[in-house]
Amino acid sequence: MRTIRRNEEWVFRLVLALFIVVVCGAVLLPFIHLLAVSFSSSAANAGGKVAFLPVGFHIKAYQFILSHRDILSGFRNSVLQTTIGTVLSLLLMTMCAYPLSKKIAGQSFIIWMIMLTMLFNGGMIPTYMMIKGLGLLDSIWAVILPFCITPYYLMLMMNFFREFPEPIEEAALIDGLNPIQILFRMVLPLSKPILVTMALFMIVFYWNNWFSSLIYLNKTSMYPIMLIVRNILDGQQLVNSGMAGQDTTKYISTASLKAASIMVTSLPIFILLPFTQKYFTKGALIGAVKG
Structure with a gap:
């Protein structure tokens, strides 16, 4: 009997x-191929000789991209949009989710x-008219404010706060803290997984959101990196910095x-994921326990 169980476990x-192995291969192999293509020569890529190892190894593509004027400004804009958008979203969703998790x-x-907003929305044209009417066109707030509160994420935070131990909050009330102080001094420090x-x-x-910038921003200097890459992939602005000489295009x-x-x-994003993995799994599961 034990032998059968051991065989089944094996x-x-x-x-x-x-x-x-199959799942990891399906996820990693495309990136490995892209990495090999990025380090391969023009002749090797044109001949279809590149699989998972570089052919005619060089780093000129990375040198060219990192010195491109639009790429550098795109990185700066993306970091700014992502940082402000994430901080503002967490603040607003926390301030909304915590009271809604109580009986009020x-x-x-x-x-x-x-x-209801998860099922219906105003549509692209009414949203554009609202952004224009508020005077937010060609500003960073046009790509941040419309997404500060996402209903699905708000529900996850509400469910998490519902599971927060009530004795801790009651003890804080006895000590003289008001609800806002309880939220920021007691609840949030113990809510790292969901945060x-x-x-x-x-x-x-926010890092991948290029479509909103395409609609609401008209200045190339304000484009995020993903919109610039999208234009590169579409062939709209491939190498226009004056560096593309014969030696560059040759390789x-x-x-x-x-x-x-x-x-x-x-x-x-790849660098960020390993540091947040343990919190990510726990927070997603806890926030989805109750409806």
Whole structure:
């Protein structure tokens, strides 16, 4: 009997290991291929000789991209939008989710109205007219304020705060703290999992959000990095900095530039993920326990 169980466990572990290898391969191989393409020569890319190892290794594509005027300004704009947007989103969603997690007058109606916005929205044209009417066009607030409170993330935070131990809040009230002090001094320091989870969600969203900038921003100097990369991938502004001489185009292909652009813009998120993984998993599970 024990032998049968051991065999079953061994087969299960083997199947699980194979499944993990397949999933990891499906996720990592495209990035490995892009990395190889970005380091390969123009002739190798044109001939389709590049698979998962660079052919004709060089770093000219990265040198060209990192010295490109629009790329550097795009990085600056993306960091600014992502930082301000994430901090403001966490602040506003926390201030909204915490009171709604308590039994207050009109709680059900407010939550129902928030849920309604997940099913229906004003549409692109009314939203554009509202942004224009508020005078936010060609400003960083046009790509930040409309997304500060996301209903789905708000619901996750509400569910998390509902699970917060009430004795801690009652003890804080006895000590003379008001609800705002309880939130910032007691609740938030003990809510790292959900805060880090929401921060990661918002960072990825604001970092990848190029469509709003395309609609609301008219100045190239204000474009985020993802919109610039999108234009590069569409061939609209591929190498216009005056550096593209015969020596550059001889060794750098369009494929190398595109691959290098994708790798450079994805690197910040890749660096951030390992440091937030433990909080991300815990926060997502706790926030989704109750409706």
